Amino acid sequence: MSSSTSSEANAPLLQVNKPPGKHTSVPGAVFNVSTSIIGAGIMSIPATLKVLGVVPAFLLIVIIAWLADISVEFLMRYTNAGKSTTYAGVMKESFGQAGSFLLQLCVVMNNLGCLIIYLIIIGDVLSGNQPEGSVHLGVLQEWFGVHWWNSRAFSILFVVVFVMLPLVSYRRVEALRFSSAIAVFLAVLFVAICSAMAITALFEGKTETPRLLPYLDNGASFFHLFTAVPVIVTAFNFHFNVHPIGFEMDKPSDMMKAVRISIILCTAIYFAIGVFGYLLFGESIMSDILVNFNQNSGSAFGSVLNDIVRLSYGIHLILVFPLLNFSLRANIDEFLFPNRPIPSKDNIRFMSLTLILLAICYLAAIVIPNIWYFFQFMGSTTAVSLAFVFPGAIAFRDVHGISTSRDRIISALMIILAAVTSIIAISTNIYSFFT
Known part of the structure; x- marks a missing residue:
């Protein structure tokens, strides 16, 4: 679907804008993209199967993954x-x-919110919480x-200072490929x-039969189905890291190959955790499946497994954190200092932004006990x-005149949907909150 003429015409430009030194390979990009995709969203995937049923949830995951591939293209x-x-x-x-400002505002709100959520979850894993008095x-x-x-x-302060600060101090995304590989491994281990x-549990007869289709008893139930859409969209939201990762590759044109491999991998992971998580906990599945693993397992071996699941996911989020922080820091710097060199070339500006963002995330994670409604x-x-x-x-605006009729139709449908x-x-969420 890409225009080869446009790519060839801009090849010298892409070479000039690439940072010096060793560049990211396709496997390294796959790990970084996959880690950008698999964040806190994986925890809510099983709950979408409870809302939608197995078949509609699978179709929705596939459709959103396909649209994500098209939007990156x-x-x-x-x-x-x-x-x-x-x-x-x-933009x-x-x-x-105005378009650039709106994009940067959305990246800041999205990534900063996610980073705060990650610290809250890490705090829950290490030191627990007290929701509604329990x-x-x-x-x-x-x-x-x-x-x-x-x-x-x-515990959150220790993680921020001794683990996250060294990771977010890297100047290039490529340096995070090994931590991203570990993060992907931990996500697979979790699944x-x-x-x-x-x-x-299935062999022991302790599981419930998952519903293949949603249960609808009134109009409110039908509209409730739409609350699952933003959860899955969030689970495939990685577009803010496409450019930082892609332009560190020897051939930025290979970025689409890395993205497609990552989307296929993450789709498989999402559907697996959705089915097995729903099968394991049935209708008692929480909006955050990690809460289900906090419950008493009834055996020493079960408690060990619960701890492994919680710790592996907590470490996974620690390793996802620097990737979201990278694009957050870059967008804030681009907005505040549009005519200055990239922050990695200015030590004072780079470290100042890094420390300020870490401090904001830490303080928010301590002050705010629960922001899942904000997450939705x-x-x-x-x-x-x-x-x-x-x-x-x-694509619909088509300022370069390279969109086909099919592209404009798909882009219009994408925006409308x-x-x-x-x-x-x-x-629906506002209505449910007040009723």
Whole structure:
């Protein structure tokens, strides 16, 4: 679907904009893209099967994965045809300064919100929480008892200073390929353990038969189905990292190959965790499956498995954190200092932004006990805009004259579907919150 003429015409430009030194290979890009995709969204995938049923959920995951592939192809094609090497720059070429600002605002809201959520979940895993007065101990408290050093504030601070700060201090995305590989492995381990537990429960006759189709008893139930859409859209929202990863590759044109491999891998992971998670916990599945693993397993071996699941996912989020932070820092810097060199070439600016963002995330994670409603709202607004609305609008506007009639039809449908489902999902969530 890409225009070879446009790519060849801009080849010298792409070479000039690539950073010096060793560049990212396709496997390294696959790990970084996959890690960008698999974040906190994987925790809510099983709940979408509870809402939609297995068959509609599978179809929705496949459709959104397909649309994500098309939207990235739009972005890369218009990047190659223009002069910019950033998402915000491509939006500026199509919609001027207002388009660039709107894109940067959405990236900041989306990524900052996700980073805060990650720290909250990490805090829950290590030091537990107290939702509505009930106490859920973290792994450290279960192992060593309740002490000041494994309190929520201290454990998150330790992780931020001694683990995350070194990771977010890397100047290039390529340097994170090994931590991303570990993050993908931990996500696969999480799915493997859930699968093994579900299959064991199946043979023991302890599982419920998953519903293949949704249960609808009134109009409200029908509209409730749309609340699953932003969850899956958020699970495939990685577009903010397409340019940082792609333009560190020896051949940026290989980025689409890496993206497609990553989307196929993550689709398989999502559907596996959805089916086996739903099979394991049935109708008692929570909106965050990690909460189900906090419950008493009834055996020492089950408790060990629960701890492994929670710790593996907590470490996974620690390793996802620097990738989202990278694009967040880059967009804030591009907005505040549009005419300055990239932040990696300015030590003071780079470290100042890095430390300020870490401090904001840490303080928010301590002050805010639960922001899952914000997570749902974010999936219906910023995530759907970054993944579908903006790429579709770029292709539909077609400032370079390279869109086909099929492209314009798909982009228009992408924008309309994203807008309609988001409005219904937001309205349904607001209605459910007040009733």
